Amino acid sequence: MRRLCFYILLLIVSFYCLGPYLWQFITSLKPDAELSRLPPILPDNPTFDHYVSIFRAHPFFRIISNSLIVACSTTFISLVIGSLAAFALAKLDVRRKRLILVFVLSVSMFPAIATVSPLYIIIRALGLRDTVFALIITYTSFSLPLTIWILTSFFRSIPHEIYLASRVDGCTVFQSFYRIILPLSAPGIFATAILVFIFSWNEFLFALTFTSTVASRTIPVGIALFPGLHEVPWGDIAAASVVVTIPLILLAFAFQRRIVEGLTAGSIKG
Amino acid sequence: MTFVKGKSHIFFLAPAILIMAGVIIYPLLNVIWLSLHRRLLIFDISKYVGLDNFGFLLRDDRFWNAFYNTVYFTVISVSLELILGLSIATLLNRTFTGKGLMRSIILIPWAIPTVVSAKMWEWMYNSDFGILNYLLGVNINWLGSAFWAMNSAIFMEVWKTTPFVALLLMAGLQTIDGDLYKSARVDGASGWYIFRRITLPLLTPVILIVLIFRTLDAFRVFDAIYVLTGGGPANTTETLSIYAYKVLFQTLQFGYGSTISIAIFICVGIITIIYVRLLRRGME
């Protein structure tokens, strides 16, 4: 009986999360004339036209690859730099720890609309307009607060004795960091990786301002370019949103095991 | 036995601090500088007015309307997200077939690009051909009535960001030693007792982070509501960020717009300090 309850709950949660996405998928299969007809829920004449159209009418492959580059780079750099900083704040003897953490946090306390203008001037001055590097740098700085805070917390939750023990065993600070502490906080690292990746994948305001051609255009701007002056090709947009969400789901699926595995090493106990 | 005293932490901290400072310093100074000026290009005005803008802000009805809307939005949405996220994380924190799949599915709302999900919900909320009215069999004007508009926006935001909460809480739950549960059960403790006395306290650091970042984001919410209602009807869903956006980019009042941005920053800062104070006790 309890098992049945459990599975029912699972079903409700699945529907809650999946429902609108499924509706997008169904919409993407409807021809234009049927887009706003309800009933029926399912299309009378399902078609893959919209999927074909998004790749034919727009350079979507290039756009997806831009997003991939930006997101992967941002995630990688944020994790590297962020975990270093988090380690220092969690395990090392740093003065004014709290001040630094608050400074880190304040970076993400500003509304983006206030920072986009001056940042654009910097980007232009550096000659980085319409490049992926502009986006990577910006996204990294805005992802660092979240990264540092999450990883600091995870590093802190590892008992200090383990760190001390590893130092006694002859590790340098660095070695302790990457041999002992990092693997033990794999859940935090993977969770952060997913969040940073998704943030870079979906960010719109800076992408719109800093890019101007396909050379650096990312997915959100690409989708924003679908509508014409008044007309909104809702079928195409639905198809595009289905397509661009799939890599994220695959990524999450790949990572979620590592989030769970975490403490199999057993070095925590005893 | 070599304990490094003091210096190596600089290498660890330097890259992060340098990048963040480099990117944020100029915008920060720029915003502060602008907020002390009246800069209205279409009036040909650009002059220093000191704290006048802030004085005007305190008397600005529209600002306080936006402030109230933002507070309402933040309090309700963050509470709902926390409760839902915690429930989902606890639910999924056990072994069962399809566990991997489930854990990926719950990320979908967070994964859909905001430019799309807001329009998608606008489509779903449509009173005529929206699926919501169809499935529920009602004819509610979700986005057009002063009452429903804000709550519809909240529901959509909660849907979208619950995965963020659930993901972090799941990761946090993983770090809790299973043995603690076992020994508690052996001692005869009920599920609820375990949750309250073991899980929650150990999860507090992660909950703190979730609360801080979710509150930061909810307070600065823009895209979600702007696409859904544009701040309407009659400014009943206008939040601080939307107001700042309109002032900055629609009416080109760069000075006052920066002032509003600083006000947002200060509000968010105060909230964060409160959180950190409250949960500092929980962390030690």
Next chain:
Amino acid sequence: MKLNKNATKFVFLILHILRAKLCPLLVPVLCSFIVFQGCTQESSTDENEGTTVVFKHGKVAGDPEALNALIRRFEESNPDIKIKDETLPSSTDEQHQFYAINLEGRSSDFDVYAIDVIWVQEFARAGWLRDLSHILPLKNRDEFFHGPMKAAIYQDKVYAVPWYIDAGVLYYRRDLLEKYGFSPPKTWYDLVRIASEVTRKEPNLYGFIWQGKQYEGLVCDALEYIHSNGGDILIDSQVVIDSPENMEALRFMRDLIFKYRVTPVLVTTMIEEPTRHIFGKGKALFMRNWPYAWNIFEADDSPVKGKVGVSILPKFSGHQSSPTLGGWHLGINAYSKHPEAAEKFIEFLTSYEVQKTLSLTIGYKPTLKALYKDPDMHRAQPFTTSLYDAFEHANPRPITPYYMMISQVIQPEFSAVISRTKEPEEALKSAREQIEHILTVED
């Protein structure tokens, strides 16, 4: 150095962790992507001979190849000029925001740009547009429609050239009107009468739908009632928004929903596309919208193909119909480094031949009056030429650099009236105070 070795090991560990479940080829693939990107980065530096003119505009509706062909034609006849075409999202908010960020930062990154008719005054005042009076001498100005031309002149100087025109029109179900023996309404009360009668007899049909969400479109719609009742917002910098005519017009809008019940309450969430969808499914008798929807209704798979008629918007008796003017102009960035080349390009794009080509290929509504008498246009684009009256009568929104501020004031007020949060008197009085405050702030 020990530090380096450890650091590299650390980096590889992170890579290893990240690649644990991913394809091992991912990282090399990414690296090659980045290299590939670097090699094919389009350079914006000019070649030795010739100048590059950057043309920034919202997405062109329809096949982009039409515009590309025209650009190639221009480059052929002007071998020392290259055109770089950059699109922005069609959302007017996003474009305005983009231009504000760029031009506030004195960017020279684009030379020719397309601007909404309501921005010309504001951009001219802010010093973001170059004076174009010399390429449009007085006699040439009459060739354009009166409304867009007026909107492009600030302090007697021309700052932009009209490129594309738009105006509100009334769509109606010809088949239903014929069935019940009605002809298209001339006055607003006619419309109410017809809509009430027909919807009483036809099930599942809305009477009249329009755009009522709190956004710029609401101002467009509302002005069509206000102007056609003889009222206005500003007359020569005098604020007259709280006149009795305006109150009557706004009250009428609200009554459409709540008293006459010919408009469903959901219009308070509607912008152009949702209303187009509803009418296009056959669920409405009348719709106010822009002309773009016509082609969609006449497409082969449209449920209302052949059943739709278009007429000029109704008015209040004793006054004139007053569709709101929309459309886009072309201007030159005041900070542009190639103004002469840019001017040539604008002259090209707004010339008779090019406007005709654009109209025939993608259905652009041209701004040169003579085109509406052109026999080729009559034959191939009869719908466009039939809109001549609507465009002639189209009334622009208040022509002042402060229009965007005024719009931000009146949008919530109008929205409050039609959502019954405020009475028209209260809303208009509040609007008047705020607008006066805006106009007197000039110390």
